[in-house]
Amino acid sequence: MAVEEVARREAELMENPGEVPVRVRVRREGTLCLPHPDGEDEEKAVFGVMTFGDHLLIEQACRHETEREDGRSQFEVDFNEVRRLTLKRSLLSWSLNVPVERQNGWLTPESYQRVGTVFSPLIEAFLDGFWEKSDVSKKEQEQIDRQAAVLFGKSSRGVADACEAVRLYCSMGSQWDKFGIKEDELKNMPYRKYVMLRMMVNHENESTRRQMSQKQAPVTKIAGRGGRTRPSRGQRIPM
Amino acid sequence: MPTIQEKKGAPKPRGQNPAVRHDKVLMQPGEYEVTKSSTFTLRLPLRKNEDNWWVVVSEDEAETVEEVVFRMWAYDEMVELRKLATKYDTVRRVHMIDHDVLNRLKMQRYMLSWTFEKANQRFELHHVGGVLSDETWDKVMRLQTNLLRHIIEQMNERYEFGG
Numbered sequence: 001m002a003v004e005e006v007a008r009r010e011a012e013l014m015e016n017p018g019e020v021p022v023r024v025r026v027r028r029e030g031t032l033c034l035p036h037p038d039g040e041d042e043e044k045a046v047f048g049v050m051t052f053g054d055h056l057l058i059e060q061a062c063r064h065e066t067e068r069e070d071g072r073s074q075f076e077v078d079f080n081e082v083r084r085l086t087l088k089r090s091l092l093s094w095s096l097n098v099p100v101e102r103q104n105g106w107l108t109p110e111s112y113q114r115v116g117t118v119f120s121p122l123i124e125a126f127l128d129g130f131w132e133k134s135d136v137s138k139k140e141q142e143q144i145d146r147q148a149a150v151l152f153g154k155s156s157r158g159v160a161d162a163c164e165a166v167r168l169y170c171s172m173g174s175q176w177d178k179f180g181i182k183e184d185e186l187k188n189m190p191y192r193k194y195v196m197l198r199m200m201v202n203h204e205n206e207s208t209r210r211q212m213s214q215k216q217a218p219v220t221k222i223a224g225r226g227g228r229t230r231p232s233r234g235q236r237i238p239m
Numbered sequence: 240m241p242t243i244q245e246k247k248g249a250p251k252p253r254g255q256n257p258a259v260r261h262d263k264v265l266m267q268p269g270e271y272e273v274t275k276s277s278t279f280t281l282r283l284p285l286r287k288n289e290d291n292w293w294v295v296v297s298e299d300e301a302e303t304v305e306e307v308v309f310r311m312w313a314y315d316e317m318v319e320l321r322k323l324a325t326k327y328d329t330v331r332r333v334h335m336i337d338h339d340v341l342n343r344l345k346m347q348r349y350m351l352s353w354t355f356e357k358a359n360q361r362f363e364l365h366h367v368g369g370v371l372s373d374e375t376w377d378k379v380m381r382l383q384t385n386l387l388r389h390i391i392e393q394m395n396e397r398y399e400f401g402g
Contacts, residue, residue: 031277032311033270035400068329079334080321087314096271116315117272121400123314 019092020047022129026122035125045094045126050086050134052194053187058085083127088112090130096122136195140165144199152207165196273313278351281307281393283386294389307353307390312345312398320344342391345398346379347371355382 012021025039033043062081065073088107093100098118101111115123136144144165151159151166159166268274284301285292295301312320324341325334347370355362362382365372371379380387 029279031274032279032397034397066327074329076327076334078322078325080318080325084315084318097269098271114272117268117313119271119273119277120312120314120317121398122271124317125400 018049020049020090020130020133021045022047022126022133024122024125024129033119034121043095043122043126045096045130046092047090047126047130048092050090050130050191051187052189052191054089055191055194056187058082058089061085086130087115087123087127091115091126094126134190134192136165136192136199141199144196145203148200148203152204154211165200168193168196169200273311273316275310277311278308279311279397281309281390283307283389285386292383292386294385303358305354307394308351309345309394309397310349310351312349316348317398320348342395343376345394346391347376350379 022045024035024043024045025037026033026041026043027036027039028041033041059077059082062078062085063075064078066076067073089105091100091107092102096118098114099111100115101108107115140163143163147159147163147166150156162170282298283305284295284298284303285305286295286300286302287293298304320341321336323344324337326337327333328335350364350371352364353362356364361378363375364379365375
């Protein structure tokens, strides 16, 4: 891919931060149009950013109670339906000549009747591309785990070449005093950023718990005679 | 001047139902939408060796070339079939797609025709309500396993965009 093309795409993302464009290479076979990595044509779909609120809404809608073989009940999330609702919730427009009509933040039923008849592999490719940009990949998860271990380590001096999650956590922590985020703001937060922050908070909590369990000396120290330091014993209050 | 009185109790003419969108209903399916003609054909170059048929790479080496025709699935159909083939593993707490079930459903619903019936009339395909009949399915299962596996692999290259 040419450098200019990459720059143009990045600029497109910056200009429309609420949109997630997904491009798929396609190959035509008779009347069919199927995704193919070496396809001669390209089709584009534009999705709205999946917010934490959207994700919560979709997950709750697709959650249902079922009975297990032993008679106990359990909750399941129908992931096939999650993907379909994601399409209905987030698809804004595309280059296909099948009309996309939205009302109150969803595809209209009439519009979905048409959208649902489109070649399945093509829509699946669009949805895969969308989820790749909306969720945290396994590779990114591993990178977060590695860098969080360094960041919250005993003798940490920060992380070199910080990943997106570490940068997000540090900037959000200083700017918003870490958790002074209101509920409405949280629901409008892109789902990807929410997942990253949640992972970082978990790492921090785990690190704190580990330090507490090891009964380590407090980080602050009091200087005694001769400038020697000793751990703070705290102030004893007589009962 | 005679006037025609409205007949009491007569059904009133039905007004246009706003829920019915005539522009959408009458609009013909366009490009990218699945229709009856949205089909693809798999070609199997075969060669006989010791009473068994083998799939060969090149059609030049083949004794005969058989064809199987499938219809492409629409997105909505795909979701419904996947739901039928998905089970929840209570121990691992994950959803598992049973690919054998899914492949069977795909073949039963979307396999329109094949040329194997020319050489063997037992392999004639019969559809009931757009789905292969149970008797036909039993006969399909009698096809050589290597040929069936090849058909399923080729079929999934189209349905699952390269597997």
